[in-house]
Amino acid sequence: MSTSLRTRGLAATAVAAAAALLLSACGDSSLPAASGTDADAYQQVIANAPVAAAADIPAGSLMAAIRDRGELVQGGTDTAAIFSLTDPATGKTTGFDAGLAAMLAKYITGKPAVKLVQVQVGSREALLQSNAVDAVIATYTITPQRAEKVGFAGPYYSSGNAILVRRGDTEITEVGHLNDRTVCTQTSSTAAQNIAKFAPSARIVLFDTNAQCVQAVQQGRADAYVIDQALLLGSAYREPDKVKVVGEPFTAEPYGIGTPPNHPEMKTFVNDWLRKIQADGSWAALWRATVGTTVEGEVPAPPAIGSVPGS
Structure with a gap:
């Protein structure tokens, strides 16, 4: 698994x-x-x-x-x-x-x-x-x-891994846009490796839970959150006025x-x-x-x- x-x-x-x-x-x-x-x-x-x-x-x-x-x-x-x-x-x-x-x-x-x-x-x-x-x-x-x-x-x-941003963000629509930005993910996931691979100049911040990552994006402490798309969809469904999922997954599952x-x-x-x-x-x-x-x-x-x- x-x-x-x-x-x-x-x-x-x-x-x-x-x-x-x-x-x-x-x-x-x-x-x-x-x-x-x-x-x-x-x-x-x-x-x-x-x-x-x-x-x-x-x-x-x-x-x-x-x-x-x-x-x-x-x-x-x-x-x-x-x-x-x-x-x-x-x-x-x-x-x-x-x-x-x-x-x-x-x-x-x-x-x-x-x-x-x-x-x-x-x-x-x-x-x-x-x-x-x-x-x-x-x-x-x-x-x-x-x-x-x-x-x-x-x-x-x-x-696969996808991107969640604040609802009003129009600048991040694909993984390349994460370069030179602060991107969070979960400590226990493999997404950090994928962020480093696809956006090598991104500043990666790790949190223990999904809720902490979503909150970091909402509060502007992170520009984006990267994790499996199915997880992000659930977060965006719960907070539709605050966050959104952009683009397509950039890894394959x-x-x-x-x-x-x-x-x-x-x-x-x-x-x-x-x-x-x-x-x-x-x-x-x-x-x-x-x-x-x-x-x-x-x-x-x-x-x-x-x-x-x-x-």
């Missing part, structure tokens, strides 16, 4: 301190929650999501079992704003990962019915190997080591959809589905309704399927 993954796990908990932590949640994921999504746009994306042709789901496949069951069992989380957060008032889970799960469920079953099973970093492979879940969609970074244990469809999203190793047909099927939603604009529409509500700029090009080791 990378340091950024450990850091993101801690931050996800902080993002949703007010949210109910469920062992599992079941139901129609088409209705948006207060998770940093554009509610109307999110609902429209799910409503317009495609449905697979009968010929695409062969008898005896995992997809056929999911269709007959009537819901997708997703390994995921419900504590990460922007990606997958449950609204305790409605019980609905929304965000980029949650939206993908709802769209995949609809593609297979004809309706966005998802049963969410909570996963931890250390439990994802075991749940897939035991067929306790049909897929893991949970900012799950593809690595060759993990790919020896499970199947990885994708990548479907490329994250490719997220994949984990599939059971004894069902290789599921990996192939999910890859074909990802290509479909990329081509028809659904992926871009979901990005705009979720990640795009916090990250400024144009919709990024989705990563090419099978483009990283382990995919």
Whole structure:
């Protein structure tokens, strides 16, 4: 597990301190929650999501079992704003990962019915190997080591170190703009090495926690904060009037959809589905309704399927 993954796990908990932590949640994921999504746009994306042709789901496949069951069992989380957060008032889970799960469920079953099973970093492979879940969609970074244990469809999203600045800052929009500026990051992360690599004249300041880094930016003690984008999105969601995320990640952390190793047909099927939603604009529409509500700029090009080791 990378340091950024450990850091993101801690931050996800902080993002949703007010949210109910469920062992599992079941139901129609088409209705948006207060998770940093554009509610109307999110609902429209799910409503317009495609449905697979009968010929695409062969008898005896995992997809056929999911269709007959009537819901997708997703390994995921419900504590990460922007990606997958449950609204305790409605019980609905929304965000980029949650939206993908709802769209995949609809593609297979004809309706966005998802049963969410909570996963931890250390439990994802075991749940897939035991067929306790049909897929893991949970900012799950593809690595060759993990790919020896499970199947990885994708990548479907490329994250990595990104930049958070004060809301009114218009001068910093990319990593090169960090040169000759004061940039903070967390002591326990690898971001300091990346700042030194991509902005060698930046003045690096280290803090112990995410909250301290965000506060330093807000108070002007640091010009920017660099850490994994998923963590920064949560911070920007909590403080939208004070800070913002700019540009695209400048390091690579490719997220994949984990599939059971004894069902290789599921990996192939999910890859074909990802290509479909990329081509028809659904992926871009979901990005705009979720990640795009916090990250400024144009919709990024989705990563090419099978483009990283382990995919």
